[in-house]
Amino acid sequence: MADTVTPRKHERSFVRTFLTSPTAVKGEEDSAKMLRGAIGLRGMQAPDVWTPDNEDATAPTMRDEGAENVAEVVAEEGADFPGEIHPRIVWRRDDAGTRYQGLQHMLRIADPKKEAIEHIDGFVFPEVGDIDDWKKADEAVTMVENEYGLEEGSLKMSVIVECAQAELALEDLRDEMGKPTNNLERLFMLVDGEVDYTKDMRAITPTGGLPPWVELRHNTSRGASAAGLIAVDGPYDDIRDIEGYRNRTIENSAMGMNGIWSLTPDQVVTANKSPLPPVEGYWLLEAGDRKIELDDEGDAWTYAGDRVTLEETGDRYRLTVGDDRKELDEDELHQELVDMLEYVPNMDDMVDSMEEFEEARDSGIGAIAMTRDATVRIDGVEMEIEDDRMWDEATYEAAMTPVKLFQDVYENRPDQHEELEEMYGANVVDRATEIGS
Template sequence: MSVNRHYDREFVRTFFTSPTAVEGENDSAKMLRSAAKLRGLEAPDVWVPDNEDATAPSMRAEGIDNIIEVVAEHGSDFPGEIHPRVVWHREDPTTRYRGFQQMLRVAESDAINHVDGFVIPEVGDVDDWKKADEFFTIVEHEAGLEPGSLSMSVIVESGEAELAMGDLRAEMGKPANNLERLFLLVDGEVDYTKDMRAMTPTGELPAWPELRHNTSRGAAAAGLIAVDGPYDDIRDVEGYRERMTENRAKGMTGIWSLTPGQVVEANKAPLPPKTGRWLVEAGGRDVELEARDGKQVYEGSELGLEVTGDREYHLRVGDDEYVLDEPELEEELLDLTAYVPSLDDIVDSMEEFEAAKAAGRGAIAMSRSATLVIDGVEVEITADRMWDEATYQAAGTPIALFQDVYEHRPDQHEALAEMYGRDLIERAVAVGE
């Protein structure tokens, strides 16, 4: 399916929400003002002034006033996109109408010059999505905006909404709707858990890997962008990183960020690392080897290696023990190790394949070698990989992300230059073009 989207972004790393009005403060808009001034790696790709869950119902009218004031004042300088979240509910027409009125008030103010779209929570089946789309169309008409100029993002917080993602391919592009305005599909695991009547012994949220997979699949099928829901334990930085790693393996690059600290982590996590690193499977998990004097050193108790004779080795992997000759040992260690390529590694490989393709070769072999050190014993390993067009395209995904970030976030150019160096950035921006 070909979707004529009106937005340019292919990736969104960060979805950052801010309360629109804080009760009991001299300046109820202080959280909005603080978020509007974020720059560089602390600034999200998408900023969401949140006039729904993050703002008390009694403060939401004032919240809209605050959005209008703060976005009108600071929106032109904000480096990411701005998508306020309004109220909505699939089962409550009164709430839907209030959401419509909130959008209309923003659209008829000067703030609309800096607003890219709106986020709609609590959607239901695809007919409910169409109701929201119709309100967007009316808002655009009433405010004198071009039809389809406002993006619509939805929070997937119910079984109905999850199933509706499977209908998008058939519905988008029909003359009766303007669902091509859709931008983000965002998981809302808290309300989803409530809607599913799910329970856990501790009361914590289920992980919902199925929902994240379905949202990523729905976004890919419809040409949209998938974003994971909030990670509430804001002190658990390692858990947040692990969650993002799991998500990227599902094709979901973006994640909800609750603090500027989480924004920094989520902005950096999908980018290729500055330096490559070797991993070894030990104790049921991947352990990073320590680069020392050009060698990769394992220091742990799960693996053991000793020389037992002429070109004969005794390898211990957990409770399993093997007696191997040199070729067998290399093969076993290749199965246990993996290499995480740096941005430079990826660019090098893509440039080499592009040169080979220009010379008329459809596939080439690429090798990567390392000296592993386990218990003081050194072993040379060499991993060979065939590169063809499919391999090249797959390797290009992190480069496409990098190029997307570089194009749309010039405020992060200096931080990227510090991370990678300007020469490498120039090559990364040019490769694959």
Template sequence: MSVERHYDREFVRTFFTSPTAVEGEDDSAKMIQSAAQLRGLKAPDVWVPDNEDATAPSMRDEGVENIISVVAEHGAEFPGEIHPRMVWHRERPTTRYQGFQHMLQIANPDNGAVEHIDGFVIPEVGDIDDWKKADEFFTIVENEYGLEEGSLSMSVIVESGEAELALGDLRAEMGKPSNNLERLFLLVDGEVDYSKDMRGMTPTGELPSWPELRHNTSRGASAAGLIAVDGPFDDIRDIEGYRERMIDNRAKGMIGIWSLTPSQVVEANTEPLPPQTGSWLLTAGDTDIELEQTNGKHIYDGDSVSLSVEDDDTHHLVVGSDEHTLDRDELRSELLKMTAYVPSMDDIVDSMEEFEAAKEAGKGAIAMTQSATLVIDGVEIDIETDRMWDEATYQAAMTPIALFQDVYEHRTDQHDELEDRYGADVVNRATQVGN
């Protein structure tokens, strides 16, 4: 069954939430006032004025008024999409009704905000019937004000076992004439409430990582043509941990992640993009070490690997507790197993252009050569590897380029920063390759 999508974005890197009303402040809207004026890499792809968990229950009515006033004033200039988060709960009809009333208030064209709002985020959903209830409220809101059905997208936060199971029902349910679930946009993990629902515990009291949930959400999004987003990373000072989480997510096909602070927004906006420069990695044990490049050579500076020359063709290689006596060819072979190259944006574009030219000339596959000079303990060794490129390899390489093209198309406010990062020539070629 084909599903008509109501949005253009193929990727979302950042899902940034802001409290809609802060208690005890002269201006309760100060947090969303500040967020609405973010630009460039500091501005998220999706901004979520959060009228649920981030806002005290006693302040939520005021929070709705703040959403309306701030979005009416700044929404036209905000470079990302705007999706306020409403209250909802699969087991509480009064909470669902409150969220519905808030949606009606925000979507009223007389208030001047809805023309800048792309949709709403619905938390605490349950089984697929609960998703349909939310969808029906969207349809009622649209019909109440003469908006096109499906013009307000719906994103849900997967925070329960019921919601996780519902991911498997989406493909069959979307597109049925009895619902408007085609309006779905983001599937967002909410590991905190999910842990509570699942009664998950760890010895330290920290959240379980729930890799299964992230896999299932990514799979559900892929099957239904939606976009998957990981939940919040609470340790806002652990930038390296945040990066590692994003790397792990991308291996699952989940590009986007929740951002709690503007600094996390910058990290999440830049981390998924292809690197500015290429680098060689050396694996020592379970650790991948990025080699320092100096004068065209890639230098290892560490204690986990050592290399010495015994005579002209005999080398002594120590990796952890393992020792090897190798001739030069054997050493090259061993180092090739221990190394990997991380291509830059320029490298990826070069390879894709070369394959496109070969394909135009009638070739179905070509070999791409990658070489480097490694330096370990002052000993230099040249390595070289060939990788066969065919159509499947080309399409796989297209994923990071497609992300870049999507960003470039939808985030014109980031053009200058992207050109500063890669150079105007590389940016221009990257926007053209694959088209």
């Protein structure tokens, strides 16, 4: 089957983590202290993309010094940083003076005499407006490349979608990219900025918190997919709520947005691991409006909550879900449970299924049935269930997405190899890297 995904210009297909750091901190003996700490991160604590933030994270009076700090720190330690480095500069769609300042900071950071540019992959632009403003940002990067004799298009450009104008510009990307009048093919990431977006939309919530902006995340993910780019969600500022942050990454992955802004090393670790296939497979039970993970007790997968009850009444069963009660025979109960249960495969399960399908496909079989079975226990009542699913080429390609993410991580993040092998086991890692090749 032909690949229907829009081709990507850049080597990286996925970005899980986007970590920002202040470029200059006033009152510190070393104003670049935060940069030095971030650039030293390794393994699961190190992001896929590190963004020295010379905009919101840095006071306006410190930004000139911040640009110098970026150049100095990246020149000294950038060669050893395991992720990509994309500084964020100041930019504003309605302020030419701010745009000029951003250009000057890029020129300082990219000056070959400072020896940082060879380790810098691109720049991040905040506060962009409509598509004409994206072209201005692209032109600014082109000016930097021409100033220092760099190949046009060699520096990537990422934008933060922080207003309705930028969101609407997503619709224009496919038509504008590739025209001889711009270098927009340098675009790499589309990052949501929900805080400024909320301000731009004049949105109000009773608590003063941010709306979920599911539509924005969907639109950004769709725009990235259509243009062959990478979508990244904005910051989750309750840094103590790691479980909420993890749930946000899971919700995002379901709409094709596998990256998220990280504010702390703990968030980086969570976001680096979350979109990868799980280490252990598990069953989910649909209980009303929730899906609840069953407990693995060795001999059975057990539900011990009160949203679902099951009792045996002679040769029949009484199944209650919330206010809904059903009297069922054994076959009817089996089908009901099959409909309520869903298996979440681990990496080993995925590789097994893919290897089985590849073997069948190579022998000329176009579709095969995959069977998953388990013993389920609810209120002491046990039931053996089997669930069959047909696999064809389309199913295989869809199931490859999380494995392709793993392969992309394994190829681009050798500093995480040891941790990945500890998570999955060397045998599973070896097989996963070979699937689809």
